[in-house]
Amino acid sequence: MNRYFLYLVFLNMLINVIIFVPKILIEHRYNGSVMGVLIAIPIGIGMNYLYSHSLNKFPGQGLPEILADSKHRWLVNLHLGSIQILWFSAGLITLLGFIDILSRFVNPEMPKLFLITIYLAAIFLIIQLPTKRVMYFLEIVLFLNTPLIGFIIYKTLTSEFLSWDSILEVGTHLFEKPSLKAMAAATYTFSGFTNLIIFNRVIKEKLKIWNFIIILFLGVFNLFTTFFIPIGFHGSDGAQEYLYPWISTSDSLRLVYSPIERVLYIFLMFYMSISLMSISIHWHVAFELLKGTFKEKENNKKNWMIMAAFMCCAIAGVLFLNTVLLNKITAYWMILLLGVEVMTVSIFFIWARRRTA
Amino acid sequence: MPSNKVQSIKEELKEKIMQSEDAVFKELHTKEKYIEALYIKTISDETVIQDYVVKPFFEIATAETFLAYLQSHPKVKPFESEEQTLEELIRGVAVLFYQDFIFIFDSKVDRNNSVLDTTVETTIQGPQSGLSESLPTNLGLIRHRYPETTLNVESTTIGEISKTKVMILHDEKLVDQDVLRRVKEFLDEVDIQMFQTGEQLLDLIKKSNRALFPVMLVTERPDRVAVNLAAGKVVLLVSGSSFAVILPTVMKDFMASMEDIYQTYWVSIFLQVLRYVGFVTSLILPGLYVAVTSYNPELFRFQLALSIAGSRSAVPYPSFVEVVIMLFMMELLTEASIRLPKAIGPTATTVGGLILGQAATEAGLVSNIMIIIVSAVAISNFVVPINAFSFSVRIVKYIILALATCFGLVGVVLGFFMFLAYMVKLDSFGQPFLTLVQTKSTKE
Structure with a gap:
């Protein structure tokens, strides 16, 4: 299913608000963020294209299955191992970041340790599902939340407090030497494609080119909103004062006629599910890779140990x-x-070319 | 004279059946011939025996003609084996011993063959009659609504003691073979003593016997059965039950009322949306109330927050106690109104709902807003058209309430999504429970 690929990338675009991307970008706004973002776009799209293109040669298979008959077992393990650690930590950072946000904005009196238990319970419920079901769930969550996202973005863009001058002012720092940190943060927006390592199992047919075109537009729009809207609201200097620029931005919005007046709460409720999904997707990948690393038979005890x-x-x-x-x-x-x-991406691209050539 | 073999079979059958009072062994004599009949009078129709056996016996003169009459009668089957005969005998057939032949004469009485009105799944428009409690009548009703040669009927028995006859209906052309195989496997595995109605299968489907959600639909409407047959589903008819079981069933089917077909397009869309909104409301509203009053009163705009807090000012305990008390009362009221005789029912709801609610507020035990919420929850719960499903939903709201009590707003949102994840995990005979777009649509 072509749209599944899009969901995975789109989820990462949404979650970058939690995982400090706006904070990093805004920190370097005078020294290289703008250029970094601009460079990140072709890199991100390119990696998306190359990786999904080479994985597409193995329709319906995840990376563990593709590499299962490789002779260099330790190389495979190293490869899978490094990805799973990285992907687990991606989920972990999102989780810790969001727990921190929750304890700051929603439940300030509750110990974080207590707050994390419900998240872990929900996550463990989801990551044990078969890959296909995780995908279904992601589709449902996105279906429920997309109208909200659209509404919030519409509200920010039409707000009278959005100062386009500040945005333009930061835009003039276009030709600074690009900063590596900002560039890396911006490419995170596009890196949802790495989930394909496992989720390629549910993608049976060839990915069409329109996927990448949509990703390009969504990515550019997403980076623009992530980076510039907080600047527009808090001013080019004020934006860096906040730990979570986007959350503070949503708190500056007000819905005059709604029973829930502060957009912050709508925003947070929406991110509760999005971050739950993002963590679960990342950890599901890590979980499945970990199961694929050891060749023994699956058993419940091992799953519980993981x-x-x-x-x-x-x-x-x-x-x-x-x-x-x-x-x-x-x-x-x-x-x-x-x-x-x-x-x-480059190793796999070369390997897949040799394998199928 | 009859041969020894027939004689011994006769003796054995008599010995096994004659100790009960309602067993009848009758001998009829004329000059040329004589016949013996063995049947149980409480489950056999004696007028049928009178009309088709006794009368012709005396009207037809010669022995050969009467034998020819018996052999050609549509209700008469030849003898197969002793066990099978015994099996049929206790289901109401008469065994006829004539000369050297043994015949099985179908004289089953079909007592509950009147077609009932729908009482559970009522609609405003469309057919109003439901299924009956008799298997042949039900099959007839369905065949009447579904005149297709591809309609395939198989039968099996379930239950060690009850030996209930179950018919498996499906459209050969449309059914998913994989689903059909799973259904048959499942029916073979069912291990139960008394099988009375299709609802019992709801629990048996889970190995652990503790299913939270039904994954098959139990219906009393022949039109729903026909529509589902056309959608390629498998239907089970249970002898003695006026409910048919439809498999596999996903959430969309539980949220669909037959009325959707009988209304115009936008009306049915509106009704569908209404049901889903009601469903979500009844799930999260109690939890949301606890989260908003006890954890995040700043969620709402301050006028609303103030009025909620103001109405709670007289209430001496935390919000979750208040919610639990009121929900408990409401559940009692719902339970009681099912049990009560029809004449007292309205009184109980008036006393319970109006007076108790009013008094509880005035006494300062619960807040005004709480009463509104409880009634909203109760009403919206019954918007779900299929009863089995709305009962499950009733339980889930307590889980979300508990999570909201512990975690506040986070608990409500995550509880709702955990519930969704649980439903994603479920499947009904290979069909994911939350499938929205089925390959073969229910609506034609």
Whole structure:
């Protein structure tokens, strides 16, 4: 199904608000963000195209199945292992970030450790589903939430408090030397395609070119909103004062006639499900890869052990990481992710060409 | 004289059946011939025996002609085996011993063959009659509505003691063979002593016997059966039950009323949307109330928040206690109104709903807004057209309420999505439960 690919990429575009992308971009707005974003767009689209193109040669198969008969077992394990650690940490950062947001904006009196339990319960319920069902669920969640996203974006763009001058002012810093951090953060927007490692199982036919065209437009629009709308609301200098620029932006909006007056709550309720889905997708990939790494037969005990390990990491993360530290780590993690992505995509592209040639 | 074999079979059958009072063994004599009949009078139709056996016996003179008459009669089957005969005997046939022959004469009485009015799934327009409690009548009703040569009927028995006859109906041309295989496998595996009605299958489908959601639809409407047959589904008819079971069923079918077909396009769309909104309302409203009053009163605009807080000012305990008390009362009221005789029913609802609600508010036990919420939940719960499903929904709202009590707004939202995830996990004979677009649409 062609649209499934689009969902995966689109989900990553939505979630970048939680995973500090706007914060990183705004931090470097005077020194290289704009150029970084502009460079990130072709890189992101290119990687999307190359990777899905080469995976498309193995319709209906995930990476573990494709590599199952490889002779270099340790190489395969290293490959799968590095991706799964990276993808697990992607979910983890989203989770920690969102728990932090929840405890700041929704439940300030509740201990984070308590708050994370319900998230973990929901996530573990979802990641154990078969891949196809996870995809169905993603479709349902996006179907329920897309109208809300559209509405909020419409509200921000038509708001009288959006200062286009500030946006233009930041736009004049176009020709700065691009900053690596900002570029890596911006490519994260496009990196939903890596989920295909597992989710290629549900994509049986060839991906059509319109997918990439839609991704290009969505990506450009998404980067624009992520980066510029907070600047438009808080001013080019004021925007950096906030830990979560987008959440504060949504709090500056007001629905005059709605029973829920503050957009913040609509926004957060919508992100509760989106982040749940994003974490679950990432962890489902990690979970399935981990199951694929060990060749033994599947059993329940092992699945529970993997989930216990996930849980321990999440709890340790909640206990030891604070927002600022998480933010700093994420910035470097993004660079690492970009590097690994470029490597994975190019290695796999070459390998797949040789394999099928 | 009859041969020894027939004699021994006769003796054995008599021995096995004659200890009950309603078993009848009758001998008829004329000059040339004599016949013996064995049947159970409470489940056999004696007038049928009178009309088709006794009268001709005395009217037809020669023995040979009467034998020819018996052999050519459509209600008469030849003897096959002793066990089978015994089986049929306790279902109401008469066994005839004539000369060297044993015949099985179908004299089953069909007591509950009157067609009932629909009482559970009522509609304003469209057919008003439901199924009857008799299997042949039901099959006839369905065949009448579904005149297709491809309609395939098989039968099987379920239940160790009850040996209930179950008919499996499907359209050979439209049915998904994989689903049909799964249904048959499932029916073979059913292990139960007394099988009375199709609803019992709802629980048996889960190995653990603890299903939260029904994955098959139990209906009393022949028109719904016919429409579903046309959609390629499998239908089970259970002997003695005026309900048919439709498999596989997904959520869309539970939310569909037959009325959708009998209304114009936009009306039926409107009704569908209304039902889904009601469904979601009854699920999350109690939880949302707890989350909003106890965790995030700032969610609503402040006039609304103030009026909610104001109406709660006299209430001496936390919001979740209030909700639990009122929901409990409402459940009691719903339960009671099912049990009560029809004449007292309205009184109970008036006393319970109006007076209790009013008094509880004035006494300061619950807030005004709580009363509104509880009634909204109760009403919207019954918007779901299929009863089995709306009962499940009744339970789920408590889970969401519990999560809301512990986690606030996060609990409501995540609870709702966990519920969705659970439904995504479910499937009905290979069909995902939340399928919206089926390959073969229910609406023609």
